[in-house]
Amino acid sequence: MNEVRVALVNDYEVVARGVVSMLRSYRNRIHVVELDLNKQVSEHVDIALYDTFASTREDRAAVRELAANPLVAAVVVYSWNLDPTLVNTAITHGAGGYVSKGLPAAQLVAALEAIRNGGERVHLGATGTAGVIGGDWPGREEGLTEREAEVLALITQGLSNTEIAERTHLSINSIKTYIRSCYRTIGVSSRTNAVLWGIEHGFRPDRVRIEHPEPAPGGGADLMARP
Template sequence: MNALHVALVNDYEVVARGVVGMLRSYTNRIRVVELDLNKQVDERVDIALYDTFAGTQGDRAVVHQLAANSSIGAVVVYSWNLDPAHIAAVLRNGADGYVSKGLPASKLVAALEAIHVGTERVHLGGPNIPTVQAGDWPGREEGLTEREAEVLALITQGLSNLEIAERTHLSINSIKTYIRSCYRAISVTSRTTAVLWGIEHGFRPDRVRIEHPEPSPGTAEITVNA
């Protein structure tokens, strides 16, 4: 099989390039052909890989729009959310596949190939596949986990705890826990100083989406360049 042409869809360059780095040993099977965060997917690609880091989840308008794009062969959502009801909603929203961000690179590549040929659509790993934190994200070098970094990115974007919970499909208590552990990691004690720290350390997206209120599936999305 020829190498799959993949467009990465995420608003953070460090996250997108982290996925590229994760796939660097598989260039004979996966070729990333679009990495410009400030334009829509306009080159014919086999897969648009939608990374949910600090963005909307796969059951929202952006994935619905990607699925309607004739330049994209298949839309695959790449997420930590493993809730079966949520995954079913994502597939109903037009996604062709769903892949756990806990998969190692070899399993990610195999999952994308399987989705491309139309076999298994959902790839979550299993008891014999260790969960990994691969790729990259803002604040990793400061000791932040990807989940902590995601919450801090959403705080830096100006979202409230309730909005972050809705965006990530996590409980308010989980959000508060991530905020506390994040504050400890970056040595701040207030939301204001956390936002300032985030601005100084790359937690503002490289592309800005206007999503308040968020459009329903099928509604046009407005974007502006950062």
């Protein structure tokens, strides 16, 4: 069957491009048509892969909006949050699939193919795959984990601890733990300084759309390229 046409939907260029890079070895099976940063998908795609990293929008609304786009055959939520209630809610509101960000590249590709072909819609991975680190995120080169980076991104966008907990579906205590470890890593001691650090290091959303991803040096990240 033909390759899966995918639009990556996320507000952060580094996150979207990280997924492209993660899938670089599978360009004969996955064709990334667009990186959509806070914009509507404008080409026909089999899957709009909605990455939930640091999104301040309520996921149900985002899923419904994408699902209503006639150019999108299926919306797939791509998330660390694997609570069954969240998965069921996403499916109820129009998602055609739900995929864990803990899946390695080969399993992610297989999951997208299965969803496109009408097979299993939920792919959360087997026990032990949660430790897989794929893709990219702001602050990774500074030593931040993806969870720490997501919390810092939401702080930079002005959310309170309570709002962050609601958005990420984590407890307040977990949010406070991530904040403390994040502060230690970036060398700040206050929320104000953390926000300033975040602004200076790419933690504000990129509200533009990139059409036709440009190849990285050597062409490794260009999923548009034909084999």
